[in-house]
Amino acid sequence: MQTEKVIDHIVNWLKEYATNAKMEGFVVGISGGIDSAVTSSLCAKTGLKTLCVEMPIHQAKSQVDRAQEHISQLKERYSNVSDTRTDLTPVFEQFKNITPATEASATLDLALANTRARLRMTTLYYFAGLHRLLVAGTGNKVEDFGVGFFTKYGDGGVDLSPIADLLKSEVYTIAKELKVPDSIQNAAPTDGLFGDSRSDEDQIGASYDELEWAMKMKDSGKTANDFNGRELEVFTIFDRLNTVNQHKMNPIPVCKIPVNLI
Structure with a gap:
């Protein structure tokens, strides 16, 4: 960089x-x-x-x-x-x-x-x-x-x-x-949101270096089948959070009304 x-x-x-x-x-x-x-x-x-x-x-x-x-x-x-x-x-x-x-x-x-x-x-x-x-x-x-x-x-x-x-x-x-x-x-x-000493890694289960690696792997088309051991564990953590938190990353869903109903 x-x-x-x-x-x-x-x-x-x-x-x-x-x-x-x-x-x-x-x-x-x-x-x-x-x-x-x-x-x-x-x-x-x-x-x-x-x-x-x-x-x-x-x-x-x-x-x-x-x-x-x-x-x-x-x-x-x-x-x-x-x-x-x-x-x-x-x-x-x-x-x-x-x-x-x-x-x-x-x-x-x-x-x-x-x-x-x-x-x-x-x-x-x-x-x-x-x-x-x-x-x-x-x-x-x-x-x-x-x-x-x-x-x-x-x-x-x-x-x-x-x-x-x-x-x-x-x-x-x-x-x-x-x-x-x-x-x-x-x-x-x-994030300091719980009033105790827990770190981001404590909450997520992986370090940022590990998450960066998993992000790059997912972006390159890799799946969980490509890994084992700690790599599989980290990739699974990333993949799960990336999936369940899409509601944060995507625009708010808007219910579109069909033209024939207006």
């Missing part, structure tokens, strides 16, 4: 899109992870307003520390970067209190995790509306178009996706070039 040229291409694309949309810049949710760090850095390089928003919900201190380190570094390097913090923990707890009581279960945990992501999406659009900004998505290619590892209308609810054509490994390459803090580059990827 021609890293510097890719960075310039994305930065120019972001700037052109915002200018054509007559918007003043971008708002990015900062999680302390690699994707949001790279996305906010690319937005900052446009020279347009870039608002970094922290939105903790029972967040681990390590994630908060990384997010704050990144924001501080970005503000030192770019005068167009500002930040704000909205602690959504009380909102999340109030939501839990006013919804019907439900026994603890895996489905409850997942529903609450997705609720966290959707509260954050709502918050980002609030700030976007206040300041005439575009919500910049932080999803990469493996997450957005491989395994669908994002929340529909949560972190998937954005105006534009600057890094969604980059594999996770390519995001790391760009992060190094952009001088994203080492603490973020070395941290295990996590």
